Each structure stands twice: as structure tokens, then as C-alpha cells.
Amino acid sequence: MGSVEVPSRHKALIYDNPGSISTKLEEIETPKPGVNEVLINLTHSGVCHSDMGVMTNSWAWLPAPTRKGQVGGHEGVGTVAAFGSGAESSGLKIGDRVGIKWMASACGNCIPCLAGADACCTAGKISGYYTPGTFQQYALAPAHYVTPIPDALPSDAAAPMLCGGVTVYSALVKSGARPGDWVVIPGAGGGLGHLALQIGARGMGFRMIGIDMGEKEKLVKECGAEVFFDLSKYGRDDEGTKKLVEDVKEATGGVGAAAVVVCTASNAAYAQGLSFLKFRGTLVCVGVPEGDAVPIATADPASILALEKRIVGSAVGNRKDAIDTLEMAARGLVKTHFETQPMSKLTEVFERMDKGKLQGRVVLDLSG
Template identity: 30%
Template sequence: MACAALPETLSGWAVERPGPVASGPLTAVRRPVPEPGPGDLLVRVEACGVCRTDLHLAEGDLPSHRPATIPGHEIVGRVAAAGAAVTRFRTGDRVGGAWLRATCGECRYCRAGAENLCPASRYTGWDADGGFADLTLLAADYAYPLPESQDAATLAPLLCAGIIGYRALRRCALPPGGRLGIYGFGGSAHLAAQVAVAEGARLHVLTRSARARQLARELGAVSTGDAYDRPPEPLDSAILFAPVGELVPVALAALDRSGTLAVAGIHLTDIPPLTYQEHLFYERNLCSVTANTRRDGREFLETAARIGIRVTTTPYPLSRAPEALGDLAGDRVQGAAVLLPDPDFSPS
């Protein structure tokens, strides 16, 4: 598939002044189109999901790794140009860019298959510009081939929300046919929930949003309730997607003996004191989730295709990226927010 001629500049949004969404942390920018290095892909963006990590970066919960970074790491696009050393992709191929961008490949974590823990790891939209733009660079070795048959907007959330949710599901050690509690039900949770239900789990969703509770029931939850409610039965496993530390003791107290709570976010508000007897005794486990491996990505994308995962999205033109972030912050997004190309977006 041939690609259109490349412009001299790209249009996008950069985090220039981190702060509350209401303060306007995103600035519309126009920049020269970057030249792909030997292992890079220059990608024309077809869709980019808006992740809560982008919100944390914009609001300063995550420290900036470089000034004026263009966020976005759920990228679907077409290869517009490829570096000289790239052999996996050709111009016109549809590819996906995810959060993990690079690792050293040599440390003990990389050698053990835990590249998500590599001390030299780098991330799209944090260490390098991401997909809140019409063009972006991806590292070919960390890109995923994507099917032609699926809409770009429904593919985009799979590339972080889906992959991280999948890793969280594996980290929570859910037994076959087990009872799973999910706390918070946004972009990542609604995808992980479908994998769990497809694998035979009894799903309980606890979230403050009435719209999210309705979606959870449509996707197979056997019960729904407010985030601070006790589920109707003890849980074998739980995943905390909401970045609210106060929910950690709530979820731990809902676990049955030997149950595991996995905290899926990159940022969490402070956890209140835990009591040993109520929250940890009977061999209850608390663990975190850090990024993902490329193997996680491949396994999840294969699983999503096999089970016919349903992706609920709320689309926004690229020109309305600040509004998308604000709606995410205010829990006004159904499923996952996705930015789409906007030919009228032209920063000065």
C-alpha cells in the first residue's frame, strides 16, 4: 500500500506546563517531521488511545523525562518510511506502537524474560514523542503488526489498556473458574474483564460510575457495586485499576484466604495503614504491575482476536485532545477515549 507524500512538519500536542487539566497542560505544536534512524519507523497515525498514564504525565503525577514531550502510546498507524536496518515492516504496513519502547536486552531482567523491569527501559510518550500527533517515530523491534480488518479506533486501546490489563490479570493469579473483583472500570478494566469472563471467571465489578457498572453487566459481570462496597462473595483475586490508594485495604479485605490483589496503575495515591489481621493474614498477597513485556503484547493481541474482544470507545478529533484528557479526569469517558486524525487541526 502506497503512502502519501510526507509533509515537512507534523502537528500535535505537547506537555509543556504539567499541571491540573483545567490549567491547560497541553500545548498545540508544529514540529519538523523526524528522520527515522536505522531501526525506526516513521508512522502516519490513524488513531491514538488516551491512557490514564497520559493524564498522569500531563498533570505532573509522573515526572517529565524530557521537556515538551508529545504524549500517547496506544498508536495505530501506517508505515510512512522505514530505517535502513528494518526488515519486519514495509511502507504501507499497519503497525501498533505501545508503552514499552526500548530495553537494553542485556541485563539480568531482560535475560530472564522480565524486560518490563529493565533499568534502562524507555517508554513511548514519556522518553520520546508519542501519538498525540499526525506523525510519530516508533522502534521497529517494539512495534506490533496489526490486522487490516479492524477499525483503527478499536485497535488503539488494545495497545496499552489491553496489554496492561492482560498483565494485571496474570499477576493477580486468578485460578480457573475463580472469583475476580475489578475496582475501577475504564479502558483497561473493560478489556481485562472480557478475557477473564472468556476464561470462565465469576466477575464482580466495583466502581463509582453508574455507566461503567452498566457496561460491566453487559460484558458478563455477575455483580456490580460502588467502589467501596463489599462483593457478594469472597474473591480469589482482585485488580485495582482506579489510581486510588484508599481502595487497597478495601480490596484486600474482600479477598478470600490466599487471594491476590494486583495494583495495575503506574501511579497510585497514598495507601492508608493496613492491619495485618484484617488485610494480610491468611496468606493474602499484594503485588504491583510494572509496564509489560513484548510477549505480553503478542499474547494479548492473539487472545483478543480469538475471543472477539469488544472495545468500547469514545472518539475525539485530534484538535480536541485537551477535552479528551479532561473527560478522562472527570470519569466522563465510556470505555476508552481515542484521538482520530483531524485535517483541520493546524497549530500556528
């Protein structure tokens, strides 16, 4: 099996003031793997909008506020550094590259797990929320639940695929769209959206429409959107929404889209999304709005039943989705547009994210 030297302490980024955008770089004790666990020497971690939701306590659906000192992060890639008792039987070897996802572990026995929806496990542990996450140099994970990283995929490029890529791949599958169908992506220039465009256009044969702010048009079109709509050119009132709906319908030949995959946390995007759909079209809920819950304004039963529209929830993806997404990335069909930042810049990254100034993703280099 071989062995590597594991330090007694390592660097980690903690949420030092949950409820606000603030992180602190500290040195913490390196844990020892328990039964059926592996210790992973993490080299890279993606930074996701979900991390900000956890850090700032802006998700009302989570059962408790994030605790002070929590290590965040859930898109980690690294190498197996040590085994706990029984973990060797997993087939892993010291030095194997593996990833940690949003769901850090799943029981395998609850109803969602038995249905192949382990990301919805009723006993699952979320990475970076009451379970130490991937914004650190060493982390524990169940040996059976880590994701193997293909040899052809660099670790920094693989990290955002473990949440962003898996999430939109699973959502596009659930959309029911078929090759040649129009699919609309609100939030197209963001971390999720730019991956959804590529997977949809290049991996699934969909015709993609991107919606976002004007400065993201170049990125959105590079990622496979045939049509782009600049939100800044539409008012936030009913007239602006009506014009956007009309323009989307016109772009699809007047019939509407087969699917809308909402890749933003905007309540407005959800309110508009159902109106973009054609007969038997599907709205897939991916982005999690922050603050108090706001109903989808256009989700009146009459309009839904008349055109037999569907609303589908999609929470990340399962282990098979993760493997499929990484294989797609290894083949070059989807590439994360990302910038690499040191651990010391995480608070700054979150501040840029909060202002909507990020294009694509940020990946932390955890080497120091």
C-alpha cells in the first residue's frame, strides 16, 4: 500500500464570524482516520456559492446556524494519505487522487439512497456544514464515498466538477430535454451556468439560451449558448419580464423552451422561468434563493395544467453522476473557466461573489 508522512497540524480556513462574509486562516490538528475512513491530503478546493450560503446563515432551510470555527468547502481534490481500520478493502491505494463532494457521506440505506439519490440522504453529512470541509490541507472521508479522479483531468480543473459540474449534469438529465431541444439557463455566466451550457450543448446536443448580465456575454457564448439575453436591458418590473419572455419565445421559434434550468439564486429567475416553457416543458430548480422563501409567482395551477408543465427539484447528483461528469470533463467536453487563488484570498473571493463580480469559478490552491 505504501505510506506518506502526515503532519501533526495543517492549515485550514474557518468561518470565524458566521452570519457575515469572513474567514480566517488557522493551523489545526490533523485528524486520524477512523473505521472505514481515509485521510485525504487536499491540494485544491473549488469555492461555491453554496459555501457563502452556509457561511452567512442565509439559507433558512438548514436546520441550525453554522457554528463558529467551521471549516467550509465541499469541492475538494487530493490524494489518499492514510487509511483507517478496514478502509484498505475499498480498493483505494495511498496516493490515489479522489474528491470530496457536497454530501460528504451517505448511509446507503434510507429511501433516497435506495432510489439512487444519495445526495438527498436523510442521514447524510454535508461537507463544510457541521462536518469539516475542504478549505483545508487534510480532511477525512468515508472510503466508499470518495470520487475517483480520472488521470487525464488536472486536480484544479476537477475540483469545481465535484459540485457545480455534477449538479448541472444531474439537472439536465432530469429536465427530460432531448437532442435538438431548446434549454434556457438563467445565471448562465456563473459557476453553475457556464458548466450547464457546455454539458448541454456539447455533451447532450441541446440548443442553449443563456441569460445573465451583459459583461458575461463573451463567456456564455464561448460555453455553447446560441442565444444570449442581457438582463441589464430588461426592467425589473412586469413590463421588463414580459419583454424577456417574448424574446425567449421568439428565439425558440415561438413555441418556448423544452426546459429551463435555473442556475441562479434569484427569485426573479424562478418567477420568469415557467413562462419560458413550451407545452410539457420542465422547470428544474437548482439555485437556492437566500432569505425568506418566496413562492414562484407564475406557478398558478391553471397555467401549469393547461400546458402540462413540470417543476422538478434537483439536489446535486449521485455517485454515478459524479463519475459521469468527471469522465465528460476528462474527454474535454466541458472545461471549468476558473481562476486560482491562494488560501489567504478566500474572504476576498466571497466578497466578489456577493457583488456578482465572478465569472466562472474560483479554485483555491491549498499548498500554502
